[in-house]
Structure formats: structure tokens, C-alpha cells
Amino acid sequence: MGHRLSKIYTRTGDDGTTGLGDGSRINKDHQRMESIGTVDELNSHIGLLITELSAEDPYTAILSRIQHDLFDLGGELAVPGYTLVSADRIGELESTLDELNEDLPPLKNFILPGGSKPASLCHLARAVCRRAERCVVALSRSDEINDTTRQYLNRLSDLLFVMARLLARRDGGDEVLWVPADKR
Incomplete structure (x- = not known):
């Protein structure tokens, strides 16, 4: 592959527009952007x-794969009508989610973000x-979007929730439970 960016600034966006992967231009405040x-x-x-996890941490490999998926998803959004994220990836996320959730106790209360720095992140x-x-x-609502794009993000948010719970419980830590106003 040749060099993609030989010059970082192009001045083509100075008018408030940006180029998509198909060559079309849209406003920078467009919902697609x-x-x-x-x-x-x-x-x-x-x-x-x-960066808060070790290279050997099993979550590192999961999250690294997700980063590549998200880059592909961004590319998909940048080229209307293009598909990069397959339905198979949603199934893989679901399998990972089921596996991670297996050892967690059922939620009996809402939890707050926290417990540890990795859990908070x-x-x-x-x-x-x-x-x-x-x-x-x-x-x-205005543009055609692949169903898998929405589905992927929906499953990913669930996976990140479960992973945050696990990260908070690591090394004897615990999740931060929400306390109702009348009991604080």
C-alpha cells in the first residue's frame, strides 16, 4: 500500500465540509459525521x-479486536452503502458476552461507574x-444504514457493561452499588 497521507492539512474542509470515502462532500455537522x-x-x-491492562490480560485481545471492528465500522459509515462489519461479528460478541457473564452474580441492584480505574474507563x-x-x-432516519452497525454497537455496550463489572471485581475489588436517596 502506498502512502495515504503525505500532507495532513488540505484546506478543503475550511468551508465547513468534509469528504466521504465515496468522494462526496457533506457538512461537518451532518449526522453521518x-x-x-x-x-x-x-x-x-x-x-x-x-493501556491500563497488561498485554497478557485476556481482555486486551478482546478489546484490540473490537478496536479493529470499530475502525471498520467508521469506514463503513464513511462510505455510504459499504459493508465491512459482518453479522458473524455480532455472534462472536454475543458468545464472548455469554462467556464473560457466566461467572458474574445476577444484578440485584443498579451499579455506578467505578470500582477501579480500568472498570471506570x-x-x-x-x-x-x-x-x-x-x-x-x-x-x-435519513440515510440507509446496515442493520449490523446498530446491532454491533448495541451488543458492544452490553459487553462493555459486563467487562466493567468483571474489572471492578478483580483482585478482591467490588462494584459500586447505587444507594436509593432515602437510604443514603
Whole structure:
């Protein structure tokens, strides 16, 4: 592959538009760009979470694969009509989710983000993932979006929730339970 970016600034976006992968141009505040940007932000949060884990940590491999999926998903959003994330990946996320959730006790109370730095970062990624899903749903009202894009983000937010619970419980730690106002 040749060099893709020989010059970082092009000045073509100075008018408030940006180019998509198919060569078309849209406004930078278009819902498609909001979706792409939020998926990119999610990928960045997952990258930050990975820096808190060791290379040998089993979650590192899971999260690294997810980062590649999210980059593909962003590419899919940048080229209308293009498909990169397959339905098979949703099934793989579900299998991973089932496996991770197997050892957790059932939730009997709401939990708050926290418990440890990695758990908190995972909760933050989960919250951004839910926003990314909302952005894609909003985009799907005006543009055709692959069903797998929405489904992937929905399963991913669930997986990140379960992973945050596990990270909070590591090494004798615990989840932060929500306490109702009348009991605080």
C-alpha cells in the first residue's frame, strides 16, 4: 500500500465540509459525521482502557479486536452503502458476552461507574458506545444504514457493561452499588 497521507492539512474542509470515502462532500455537522466521530471517540476510549491492562490480560485481545471492528465500522459509515462489519461479528460478541457473564452474580441492584480505574474507563467506553448507537439510529432516519452497525454497537455496550463489572471485581475489588436517596 502506498502512502495515504503525505500532507495532513488540505484546506478543503475550511468551508465547513468534509469528504466521504465515496468522494462526496457533506457538512461537518451532518449526522453521518457525528456518528463517525462518536465511533472514533469510542475507539479512543477503548484504546485508553487497553493501556491500563497488561498485554497478557485476556481482555486486551478482546478489546484490540473490537478496536479493529470499530475502525471498520467508521469506514463503513464513511462510505455510504459499504459493508465491512459482518453479522458473524455480532455472534462472536454475543458468545464472548455469554462467556464473560457466566461467572458474574445476577444484578440485584443498579451499579455506578467505578470500582477501579480500568472498570471506570470501561464504563466510560460503554457510555460513549451507547451515544454512538443513538447517533447511528438518528442517522438511519435519513440515510440507509446496515442493520449490523446498530446491532454491533448495541451488543458492544452490553459487553462493555459486563467487562466493567468483571474489572471492578478483580483482585478482591467490588462494584459500586447505587444507594436509593432515602437510604443514603
